[in-house]
Amino acid sequence: VFERFAFRPVRYAPTTTGLLTAFGVSIVVQNLFMLLISPKPQSVSVLNGLNQMWFFGPFAVSSLQVMELIVSGLTILALVLFLNRSTLGLAIRAASRDFATVRLMGIKANRVIATAFAISGALAGIAAVFILARRGSVSPDLGFGLVLKAFVACVIGGFGSLPGAAVGGMLLGFIEVGLLVALPQEYAGFRDALTYAIIVALLVYRPEGLLGQRIELGDKEI
Template structure:
């Protein structure tokens, strides 16, 4: 395969992986920008969406409806998290919020392991998703193409929502100063619940895309992707939505191109090199690539 074709193939891989990281990082950033909370139970939302998709397909439901059901499961779960776990401690310290998110994450993992299965569960995806498509002489996996397309459509739709709707503008105002939202006559609970619902939507979509590429779901499926998304959010600047997207794509590019172009004898050190590059980026931009000042007053 010519060098240019190899590069383009790796570019597609980077866009696919980076897009998933971007969706997850954006979900984390949406909640953090309003509440100052890093929700480490975000990975369990991915897992819940994966299980929702899996069991819907096993039950024989149409594929499109199974996808919808998986995403709805993630949204409902995150709204329950917000109402039961996070709303009672909304005005608490950052440490309390962080410990609460860790506790919710641990509880959900135990529930998945005990009431579903501790082992990976194969997901009966349609065979056509494993096919290849040709674009300009480049062969791209259909799942990768769909992943890239869905990622960009979701990012565009969210941007339009935040800029053109009343609730979207309220969320943007809340990320600056919650008092402005109260002056707009919008209830704080509605703004926070909407932010969590959007994070659940993004995690659900990312979870479906992740499951479609790996073909299975397990209780720990969401841990590593969300950890990477957290790193991506830091790279972009915590509280910056555009920064979260940029950080997600940057991290995806770093991982894919290191995997492709590192000498075989050094592939075992890929993650170490990736972290070194992240540190170098943060040394040049300590607050993140697109950092912004965040004021949280609930």
């Protein structure tokens, strides 16, 4: 629905228009939930099996952490296989590079873009299961901070690189947890500021991201 009524009309507009449209849709949806449901957080029940402790000798591990690791790995593997082995996945990759040429090859552009939106929604749904299992509640603005961190992770890894997005997300998580452990309690409020300061320093050194391709002015993208 979002793709059909919000993003399709601005498909050929500049990239910044698409970004502004995404933020606009997000704000509209948040306010609809506030008006029609509630502006306050609503409690949700945790799925059975996600709130247990598993013991491996002297070590205790949360079942939620184990399931997060397994499901994340399988999801990334499935996405990589889809993008590299299936016809529709190859069409999505080609459309991200040269949309006009993909249409000239006889591929239905609307189908390709709608599939990309469906996949992104499914991935967000999978992530939401584990996020809600940790939080135990849902609120209209729950996704804003998470989307911002996902955007930062893509910037760290390099836009257009699926491994880069995964590496960027893991690195962002390591930095946040490391600062949470290393900082004294009275300085815990500076965690986000220090995290983004480290990221800015990293991007000054590698502005294209960790796994992004550096393209000099006048070079042809491969």
